[in-house]
Amino acid sequence: MPESWVDSAERIGLDLHLALAGPGSRQAALTRALREAVSDGRLAPGTRLPPYRSLAADLGIARNTVASAYAELVAEGRFTARQGSGTRVADRAAPPKPVRVPVKAPARRPGPLHDLRQGQPDAASFPRTDWLAAARRAVGSAPNEAFGPGDPQGRTELRQALAAYLARVRGVRTLPDRIVICSGFAHALRLLFGGAGGSGRGVLRGPLAVEAYGLGFHRELLAQAGVTGVPLTVDERGARIEELADHRAVRAALLTPAHQFPTGGPLHSDRRAAAVDWARSRGGLLLEDDYDGEFRYDREPVGAVQGLDPERVVHLGSVSKSLSPALRLGWMVLPEHLVDRVLAVKGEREAWAGTLDQLTLAELITSGRYDRHVRRMRQRYRHRRDRLVAALAEHAPHIRVTGIAAGLHAVLRLPAGTEAAALKAAAWQGLALDGLGAFRHPQAAGPAPDGLVVGYATPPDHAYGAALEALCRALPPA
Template identity: 45%
Template sequence: MPDNALRELLLPAIDAAGRPGKAAESALRDAIRSGRLPAHTRLPSSRDLAAQLGLARGTVMAFYAQLVAEGYLFAERGSGTRVAPLADTSETPAAPPPSAPSWRYDLKPGLPALGAFPRAEWLAAERDALNSLPDNGLGYPDPAGLHELRVELASYLGRVRALPTTPDDVVITSGAAEALSLLSTVLHQRGARRIAVEDPSHLGQADLLASHGLEPVGVPVDEDGIDIGQLTDPGCGSVLVTAAHQFPLGMALHPSRRRALLSWAERTGGLVIEDDYDAEHRYDRPALGAIRALDPARVAYLGSVSKVLIPALRIGWLVLPPDLREAVVRTKHWHDLGCAPLPQAALARMLRSGGYDRHLRRTRRLYRQRRDALLDALATALPGWRPVGIAAGLHVVVRLPDGTDDTEVHRALAARGIHAPALSGYAHSAAGRPFPGLVLGYAASSPDRLRAAVAEMAEVTGR
């Protein structure tokens, strides 16, 4: 923007106010809200604007920082401070648009702190991997995955998840999504047409299963996890569970339910698919061993690095019963000839060197701080909203007062650029709506951003 344009915009408000810093902050906020400052407009540096307005540089830095925290501005190294895109508030949309919008506050669950990814350590591991791989390691890979990564993962899962595993049990995949796709394909080839899923649960997974010819059948969840007594559909020969940290409600599967689940599998010849999506992230409870450790012949286990490192790496794994492994590897071969060896080799080095564990310890502390900031903000600004499932994971469910329409709350927040998914949006049936709620991810947002989001949520809902 022209050097003096922002000065002309802000000076009238400053001249008329007793607190020029607050007046400038308010005027700048109003200009962004009204559209007079379009999205991505570059603002002057704090030094330049301070000189133009006759203010202390610290004052300008303070209100820039406040507007960044509120989502009106964003700052990027080398690009200066710019106006952030805001959601259209002219009308309340029926639902968020299908393409990824630019949310002012994105509290969707499932994302780790992308900025915490150990870039230098990963680059060093990739350089070492590239230097160490023999020439024949640069050809088409083993579709089951790089052997050295399968060795390290078997060791890691045994140590961290109490899961006795050999490298031959493991198949490397392009994320957990491909792991579930490969397994679904094999099950469909063997005649499966329906699969039991927790209700509520991840609807993206349900859509993935349906796209591979498996109809998801919801089984209700209560405070002890999935109710196996209601798994009565004889056409369901497999069941997908998030036993360590149910998604989205957050409870761990009770020991009696674990036994009931394995008894069902033994009695029916069924398969348990254990999605261990974020079991490493726990704060107020001890680690729980994986179900597969109790019955490796009837449990397929899947995981990925998406919640510990970043989703962009697209590295996941399946630990399979012997009667499924060959078919899954064959399907993987025809699907993409195997995952790229170089990222696999880099991950193997991070596991072997302890870098993966060190990163996990760092982020566990970080996420606990962010969780606590969110809980404190909710307790202060929205005391009638009760957090549920807070002991582990990267998100919390907030129980809204009885009688609240969580879809309407979601829509009202979306209209202000706040992405806070409704709990009812994860239900497969009426039984999957235990109470009105919101599912709030906190791992990808700083404490200041979380506090600012909650303050605005209180303003929107009038609480």
């Protein structure tokens, strides 16, 4: 039986693409093709050439034709042939190195010396060893069908792990069939309001009540989907739920009940109950953004609002704070009547959340390593927060710090009219951080207090002390 191309390639361990074209015999064409492969660098010095018979089988030519071409190139000094080591590209056959002309790099604006912006976990603390171990176990035990097209609802293994984890840690009441995996909170908003690919055919319609403070990126995303945001006043007890009664057209509200973003503090228990009552009376929905619910320090854990009424609350979470935003993994815990509608918008195949990452996260959770990582990071972030509070108490005791019982950031309350000057002073110190005003809804009513939103998770340990010193120098005097 004639030898196949696959058999030949497997034996010699080298694939070699040669186009035998041009005038003359097959030997002349092969010699010319080999010479060009050496000259243009495709065959590097020291590369071992396929045996005569293997290359002849691949190209469909006679063995003697290959032998003659090799011999000619050996005579030219491009190839070397030694007993026991085969034919190789000669060292001196390397093409001349191109002359590099120095090009002046365009001037780059230097980045900040210190980064105290909110929203980023400590990247250096990603559990690389645990993640790699979980990936090995997950891939090794995964069924064959896991390596086919992704299920838009998400892998069963991850949905089962999340249902158990969220029930135990956050008080969420759900079943795996009620969970849809997505690539994060923004992706969830797009599916609920904007549709797949921003088609505008999302699941929900109409105006949406939002907290007067939140991420501008989320407001822009909703605006692009044609959703009008109706701001609710935020005070020390969270969003003022009673204001929902003034907006008859509103049927859904987006809240951060565990830790209001960015002002801090949980939604008061009376307001949590009032929000659920409002959703029931209106036939509406609450969207619960549980963005950093695992990280609490000086108070008892606050359970998810979803546990009060699973059919009136969409619980939204991700691993962007607990692990890394690079993973692009999040989830929606949906009322039963929304599951099929969300999946219809998402499409027939998973386009965002990778299957292997889903399997790895499921293994990380079920093995208990995810819990251990969160507990470890909780202690680490609490120590960071305590250093921030201590530095302010020593160098700026007139500055009040709020929102520090949970999360990865704090709010520094400034004297009226000083926020802009403090941000400018911070920039002079090489310090990146956000002003409280940047998170305020443009249509929010009432006074706009001055403040700084300080993220204490991002800087590396060795630079954190210098970042705090720069912060204290930027603050307005008493």
